[in-house]
Amino acid sequence: MADAKVIPFDDDRSRGAAAQRPARRRSAGSRRKGGGEQAAVREQAGAREQAGAREPGAVRESGAVRESGAVREVQPLAGRIPAQEDVHVTRENTETGAERQPHDEAGLERRVARGLAFLRRRLTGDYEVDDFGYDEELTDQVLMSLLRPVYEKYFRVEVKGIENIPAEGGALIVANHSGTLPLDGLMMQVAVHDHHPENRHLRLLAADLVFVLPVVNELARKLGHTLACAEDAGRLLEQGELVGVMPEGFKGIGKPFGERYKLQRFGRGGFVSTALRQGAPIIPCSIVGAEEIYPMIGNAKTLARVLGIPYFPLTPTFPWLGPLGAVPLPTKWTIQFGEPIVTDGYPPEAAEDPMLMFNLTDQVREQIQHTLYKLLVQRRSVFF
Amino acid sequence: MLVTGVARQLGGRFVRRIQRDPEVDRVVAVDAVPPEHHLGGADFIQTDIRQPSIARVLAESGADTVVHMDVTGTPLGSGSRASVKETNVIGTMQLLGACQKSPNVKRLVIKSSTNVYGSAPKDPAVFTETTPPKSLPSGGFAKDTVEVEGYVRGFARRRPDVAVCVLRFANILGPTADTPLVSYFSLPVLPTVLGYDPRLQFVHEDDVIDVLRIAAHEPARGTLNSGTFNIAGDGVLLLSQCSRRLGRPTVPLLLPAVTWAGSLVRTLGMSDFSPEQIRLLTHGRVVDTVQMRETLGFRPKYTTAQTFADFVRAQAPGLLPPGAVAAAVDRIAALPALHGGHTVPKDPTRTATKSSPKTPSQSAN
Numbered sequence: 001m002a003d004a005k006v007i008p009f010d011d012d013r014s015r016g017a018a019a020q021r022p023a024r025r026r027s028a029g030s031r032r033k034g035g036g037e038q039a040a041v042r043e044q045a046g047a048r049e050q051a052g053a054r055e056p057g058a059v060r061e062s063g064a065v066r067e068s069g070a071v072r073e074v075q076p077l078a079g080r081i082p083a084q085e086d087v088h089v090t091r092e093n094t095e096t097g098a099e100r101q102p103h104d105e106a107g108l109e110r111r112v113a114r115g116l117a118f119l120r121r122r123l124t125g126d127y128e129v130d131d132f133g134y135d136e137e138l139t140d141q142v143l144m145s146l147l148r149p150v151y152e153k154y155f156r157v158e159v160k161g162i163e164n165i166p167a168e169g170g171a172l173i174v175a176n177h178s179g180t181l182p183l184d185g186l187m188m189q190v191a192v193h194d195h196h197p198e199n200r201h202l203r204l205l206a207a208d209l210v211f212v213l214p215v216v217n218e219l220a221r222k223l224g225h226t227l228a229c230a231e232d233a234g235r236l237l238e239q240g241e242l243v244g245v246m247p248e249g250f251k252g253i254g255k256p257f258g259e260r261y262k263l264q265r266f267g268r269g270g271f272v273s274t275a276l277r278q279g280a281p282i283i284p285c286s287i288v289g290a291e292e293i294y295p296m297i298g299n300a301k302t303l304a305r306v307l308g309i310p311y312f313p314l315t316p317t318f319p320w321l322g323p324l325g326a327v328p329l330p331t332k333w334t335i336q337f338g339e340p341i342v343t344d345g346y347p348p349e350a351a352e353d354p355m356l357m358f359n360l361t362d363q364v365r366e367q368i369q370h371t372l373y374k375l376l377v378q379r380r381s382v383f384f
Numbered sequence: 385m386l387v388t389g390v391a392r393q394l395g396g397r398f399v400r401r402i403q404r405d406p407e408v409d410r411v412v413a414v415d416a417v418p419p420e421h422h423l424g425g426a427d428f429i430q431t432d433i434r435q436p437s438i439a440r441v442l443a444e445s446g447a448d449t450v451v452h453m454d455v456t457g458t459p460l461g462s463g464s465r466a467s468v469k470e471t472n473v474i475g476t477m478q479l480l481g482a483c484q485k486s487p488n489v490k491r492l493v494i495k496s497s498t499n500v501y502g503s504a505p506k507d508p509a510v511f512t513e514t515t516p517p518k519s520l521p522s523g524g525f526a527k528d529t530v531e532v533e534g535y536v537r538g539f540a541r542r543r544p545d546v547a548v549c550v551l552r553f554a555n556i557l558g559p560t561a562d563t564p565l566v567s568y569f570s571l572p573v574l575p576t577v578l579g580y581d582p583r584l585q586f587v588h589e590d591d592v593i594d595v596l597r598i599a600a601h602e603p604a605r606g607t608l609n610s611g612t613f614n615i616a617g618d619g620v621l622l623l624s625q626c627s628r629r630l631g632r633p634t635v636p637l638l639l640p641a642v643t644w645a646g647s648l649v650r651t652l653g654m655s656d657f658s659p660e661q662i663r664l665l666t667h668g669r670v671v672d673t674v675q676m677r678e679t680l681g682f683r684p685k686y687t688t689a690q691t692f693a694d695f696v697r698a699q700a701p702g703l704l705p706p707g708a709v710a711a712a713v714d715r716i717a718a719l720p721a722l723h724g725g726h727t728v729p730k731d732p733t734r735t736a737t738k739s740s741p742k743t744p745s746q747s748a749n
Contacts, residue, residue: 112717113717116713116716116717119713120709120710120713120714122628123628123706123709123710123713124628124629124706124709124710125624125625125626125627125628125629125706126629126706127625128619129583129620129621129622129625130620131509131510131583131619131620131670132509132510132583132670133509133581133583133620133622133668135622208505208506211505211506211667212505212506213579214577214578214579214580214639215578215579216579217505217579217580218579218580218581221581221583222581226508226509227505227506227507227508227509229508231508231509231510231512231515232508232509232510235509235510
């Protein structure tokens, strides 16, 4: 079991560190490391002898990702800590830089215990959510693990410029929006969480339609999304959160395939004045690959009006193939975070100045559009 | 000091408590029906605030502070919804009219509710005192509070010399509270709306009494107690968390079914499960309490979670007490098979872990 986890990493290396690192994180359960470290080390000492054959691979591997900090090395094992300690020590992260090999039985036992401790907390309601309904534990342990295979294996997302996201404090990430279904937002959330050295959580701003739909609204709230309005965005930035917004809205996500990678109007630029009020930097983000997942060749407007949704997409496969047609095309994605645009140099009344708003909005828009073109030129093919 | 709505538990408690404060000389307690609890030496005057006689009572008492607590969602004893609405709206109008004529009144405290914000998916996640509601409440208690606050604003304009304090309370919970939400949480099985997990905020009874005292007295140094304030405990609980902590299983129903069942129950007169109650349990509501802390200078003793824990202690145990659930999980953890290191027991655990948080009900065990 443990072998199966470790060995493929080495083989995967040709795909590049970007795709590889998250693979390791997944087995980690990023929360509950630390605590039981000492015990784990002791147990592992035995394990390492047995697993001697695997050792060189692990060492080489650690060298390959050394630049990302030795911290990451602990994570594959970190999840497998003994049961009792797990329950008590859950949240403190004292990470050490030792590499370890998973031990079959002990590892499994710890994972089971961890799962049960998690189950117990969930079933007794002993967990916390914030004012927006964001359930950090559920997001980290369950929802992210469900999104991660899509992110890594299906869309094979490549992330660039993650260093442009500050390590702390509020920042507004502004991205292009495309793909008929808002998968790009979710992928951006995984990208930020898995690649940022601080594992920051992205709080997305979503359309009101999201909060009208049953089930969708519940999941969105638990993933930390909230309604795209100035009040919520301002409040999150004030709390020092990383906020993600896609100002194109339905105009961007529901545009026909022929207009792919042409940025639509950026609303009224409300996001700029919100960022300005909080003095938060704006980070332009360009997402390539999402446009092609559902090539929208038509729009059944009447049907959309009847259903009360902004557009009803007709793609080469949907709705002709039924649910099968709703499977997105496996395109290769690139997400690039650009240079931050600082906003804290402006006087407080600047947020009311419409000319400045339009200028800044255009600046952000231009930067995203240019990066999009650049990435498109570099792209080898849509699918690889 | 004149206090209305003393026949209710909360009003009675407030009257008993406020008399111990040194600033208070005399308390005149008013309600349409005599209270079943004692009022600790306050003068009880039985009068219906819907009648003009309240003006005479106010003039005779010479009160300088009026605390209006008779804005409620549930009828006392066997009242109908119509009479509750009349007491809320007409009663407030009469009382405000009486206050306007009385030269003695210096301070007016109104017990309102965060219901004024309504609950809609298009609202911001957190309401501040100035957030305009996207959809005004269409009826029921929520509409009453909106109208009451409208009349109070009119009064504040006409009598700028009176300090008016409107306290918008989140859902009041506690061992003795009697609100529609309390009766909802006492159901053996909680019907919920499928696909929605509302965020709820609670405020403890004890904190309600304390904040009413702050509002009824002279403001402390550096604080201001006239204006509109949201009052709620810190933090948020999801309805699914509430049901798990309470140990009562949930039955998710489709929204139309819940609305239909609610109106059926209302028609049969079994309970007042109003549409706005259903909206609250669908979309939830969270208010911002920065004004309460910084302007009013009030820090609640109980957080939302502590309030709920205190409420749970006073309730009979549910069908799935959290302790029993936890013990069951511990028993699974203690199974010898799990420590043998076989792969067999791992699978059910993992699948249960994956599926349980997504289902609002406690079906995993």
